Amino acid sequence: MCHRQTFWILALVAACVSACTTGPDVDGVWHADAPAWQPTQGTNTLLFGATAPKVSLGVELVIGSYGPDIAGLMRFYRSTQFDLALSPLPPHNDCECAFLHQAKVDATGRVTFVLDGCVPGTSQQAQLALRGELDLLTDGRLVGTVTVDDPSQPTLAARSVQLAFVRVATTASSDPAILDCQNPATLADGNTASGL
Amino acid sequence: MNAQRWPILLTVLLLLAVPARAQTPGEPNALRSGDVPDSRKATRVLAILPVRSHDVAVTDLFSPDAPRQSDWAPAIEAQLAALLRAAPSVRTLSPDQVRQALAQDPTLQPLQQLAQQRYREGLEQYLNLSTDAATQTLQGAVEMGRGGFQDVIDAKPLADAQVMLGVCLLDRGEPAKAHIAFRDAFAAQPQRRFRSNFYAPAVNVELAKAFVDWRETSDLTRPYGDHRRMHALAERLGADGLVYATVRMTPEGPEVWLAIFDARRRVVDSELRVPMRESAPKVDAFLSRWLACLPVAESEPDPTTIRRDNGLRLDMSGGYALYLKQPTRQNFHSVGFSIGVAHEFRNGIEWFGRANMYTSLSDPYRDVLHAFNSVRVIGGLGFTYRFGPVRLYARPGLDAHFLGDFVATTDPNCKFFGTDHPLCDKTSIADLQQRLLFGLNLAVGASVHIGRNFFVQMQGSSSVYFLPFGGTEKLNYPTGGDVGLGYAF
Numbered sequence: 204m205c206h207r208q209t210f211w212i213l214a215l216v217a218a219c220v221s222a223c224t225t226g227p228d229v230d231g232v233w234h235a236d237a238p239a240w241q242p243t244q245g246t247n248t249l250l251f252g253a254t255a256p257k258v259s260l261g262v263e264l265v266i267g268s269y270g271p272d273i274a275g276l277m278r279f280y281r282s283t284q285f286d287l288a289l290s291p292l293p294p295h296n297d298c299e300c301a302f303l304h305q306a307k308v309d310a311t312g313r314v315t316f317v318l319d320g321c322v323p324g325t326s327q328q329a330q331l332a333l334r335g336e337l338d339l340l341t342d343g344r345l346v347g348t349v350t351v352d353d354p355s356q357p358t359l360a361a362r363s364v365q366l367a368f369v370r371v372a373t374t375a376s377s378d379p380a381i382l383d384c385q386n387p388a389t390l391a392d393g394n395t396a397s398g399l
Numbered sequence: 400m401n402a403q404r405w406p407i408l409l410t411v412l413l414l415l416a417v418p419a420r421a422q423t424p425g426e427p428n429a430l431r432s433g434d435v436p437d438s439r440k441a442t443r444v445l446a447i448l449p450v451r452s453h454d455v456a457v458t459d460l461f462s463p464d465a466p467r468q469s470d471w472a473p474a475i476e477a478q479l480a481a482l483l484r485a486a487p488s489v490r491t492l493s494p495d496q497v498r499q500a501l502a503q504d505p506t507l508q509p510l511q512q513l514a515q516q517r518y519r520e521g522l523e524q525y526l527n528l529s530t531d532a533a534t535q536t537l538q539g540a541v542e543m544g545r546g547g548f549q550d551v552i553d554a555k556p557l558a559d560a561q562v563m564l565g566v567c568l569l570d571r572g573e574p575a576k577a578h579i580a581f582r583d584a585f586a587a588q589p590q591r592r593f594r595s596n597f598y599a600p601a602v603n604v605e606l607a608k609a610f611v612d613w614r615e616t617s618d619l620t621r622p623y624g625d626h627r628r629m630h631a632l633a634e635r636l637g638a639d640g641l642v643y644a645t646v647r648m649t650p651e652g653p654e655v656w657l658a659i660f661d662a663r664r665r666v667v668d669s670e671l672r673v674p675m676r677e678s679a680p681k682v683d684a685f686l687s688r689w690l691a692c693l694p695v696a697e698s699e700p701d702p703t704t705i706r707r708d709n710g711l712r713l714d715m716s717g718g719y720a721l722y723l724k725q726p727t728r729q730n731f732h733s734v735g736f737s738i739g740v741a742h743e744f745r746n747g748i749e750w751f752g753r754a755n756m757y758t759s760l761s762d763p764y765r766d767v768l769h770a771f772n773s774v775r776v777i778g779g780l781g782f783t784y785r786f787g788p789v790r791l792y793a794r795p796g797l798d799a800h801f802l803g804d805f806v807a808t809t810d811p812n813c814k815f816f817g818t819d820h821p822l823c824d825k826t827s828i829a830d831l832q833q834r835l836l837f838g839l840n841l842a843v844g845a846s847v848h849i850g851r852n853f854f855v856q857m858q859g860s861s862s863v864y865f866l867p868f869g870g871t872e873k874l875n876y877p878t879g880g881d882v883g884l885g886y887a888f
Binding site for chain 1: 728763765814816
């Protein structure tokens with residue numbers, strides 16, 4: 204009798220869960236393992252030239268998922284010598300943050316998106332298009348590559364960088380400033396935002 | 400005793416005392432579970448048929464002026480009527496009421512009149528020496544007389560026809576059939592006597608034979624015929640049972656044969672044979688026993704009570720609704736509660752009003768930007784049908800739906816960054832805030848009475864909105880169900 208009741212309760216819970224769950228949960232704030240964005244040659248080279256000094260960047264991915272659709276942004280944090288060594292000009296405020304476009308997540312947990320904006324390593328606030336492909340692993344990390352996919356930049360074509368994100372918050376809506384790409388100074392702990 | 404054990408002992412004593420109190424014999428005549436209150440007991444209709452009295456001796460058959468032994472029938476009929484009238488839940492039809500009911504039955508009157516007419520025609524035909532034609536006509540008269548229950552109302556016309564039929568049959572050389580006709584005549588009118596010089600001697604001989612035969616062999620417990628005829632008679636009278644008796648003379652004195660025919664089961668339910676001198680106490684005991692052993696029947700609900708039950712009905716229900724047409728990619732669900740009132744102002748027709756308050760739940764893709772509340776008011780005329788405790792209804796009505804803060808979009812940027820963000824595609828937003836929709840609603844449901852005036856109600860309903868024009872294409876056809884509890888005043 205007890206087993207029977209337990210079965211029905213579990214069945215009810217399962218039905219509710221299945222009715223409310225629409226796919227892999229990638230909502231939240233993710234931080235890439237540091238160091239990243241290293242200017243090394245080979246497969247792990249994205250933008251920096253071979254002669255450039257090594258720099259480490261912190262990468263933050265903010266995601267809101269709505270079924271198969273995703274909205275969000277990617278924000279870059281300077282850890283030490285963030286691109287000051289490459290450019291005499293400080294990066295523009297827009298350059299430390301880019302919105303995700305055409306972002307999707309499929310049933311297997313693969314997240315795809317397009318970044319279209321100013322990203323670290325590009326000098327003079329140059330706009331660059333990149334394509335991201337990340338997979339949600341069973342250990343909870345979001346791991347994949349971001350690849351340059353911009354016909355207007357043939358010298359950078361197909362350069363990619365591997366990123367491994369760890370979720371640091373399950374919701375992105377607790378702090379409105381996190382969603383603000385234009386005014387990073389409003390970040391509560393904006394010590395590293397924009398590198399300025 | 401250890402003082403700490405006192406609470407335990409007290410508890411045990413209390414537990415023992417409660418069942419002991421429950422087993423205490425209740426008040427005399429108190430209703431127990433399963434008993435039917437007197438007010439709910441169905442009244443049984445018992446018809447007392449005219450008592451047949453076999454008080455004509457063979458020696459008096461042709462002496463109509465000879466004093467009769469005694470007519471016991473009125474005494475027996477009065478005794479039966481008095482006993483049955485005193486019984487609870489019994490309505491008695493006296494023999495006079497039975498005669499009157501049958502005589503005034505509009506479907507029997509033509510038969511009775513036709514039987515009389517045929518009898519006269521048959522008599523004329525016989526006197527005109529048309530014996531064959533007279534036989535046929537009189538046979539018709541007898542059949543119609545029996546069909547019209549003439550033997551119950553007034554047996555003489557039927558007995559006359561049967562005697563004349565027997566005479567005709569004798570003239571035709573059919574003594575066996577004539578014997579049966581004479582027997583039937585005595586069965587219909589046991590007290591019939593004849594003048595010795597009225598019929599031919601041969602007829603008198605056959606009459607005497609038939610009389611003796613009938614006296615010796617007739618079934619005294621079935622003086623009015625077989626079960627089929629008794630059942631037809633009970634149906635005519637609207638009776639649940641027929642009570643009838645026959646009194647006949649025996650060497651030990653008059654004897655009463657009493658029988659009760661159960662119209663529902665179509666059997667003679669009980670019989671009694673008792674000397675006349677002991678009939679008063681024994682008939683009383685017999686009837687009391689029979690009445691006491693009858694299964695108690697509950698009365699059908701009084702139509703006036705039903706009418707009162709179908710007065711004002713109030714219910715509160717939990718509800719669920721789903722919009723069959725919606726701007727979201729996946730269904731979003733609405734739950735809430737409703738209050739309804741209905742009043743059946745005529746049998747089968749009611750007016751009703753209903754207020755629903757819903758809160759929508761998030762859809763799986765969160766296309767609805769935030770949960771919103773809405774209020775619906777529905778009213779109209781309903782049609783009801785009731786059988787037993789179940790009441791079915793269909794309620795077409797008008798629906799006014801005030802939408803609360805309903806905003807939906809399929810653009811994830813609008814959801815994530817807000818509808819004012821530059822990335823948000825404004826064209827993807829469906830903003831129905833504060834909109835009022837009008838349309839038609841149809842609800843079908845059932846309520847089941849669960850005791851006293853409470854009922855459980857379940858209904859399904861659907862609406863179609865058509866006003867404002869052009870404003871219902873994004874959100875329409877709310878369909879859902881309600882389950883709740885109600886009270887009928």
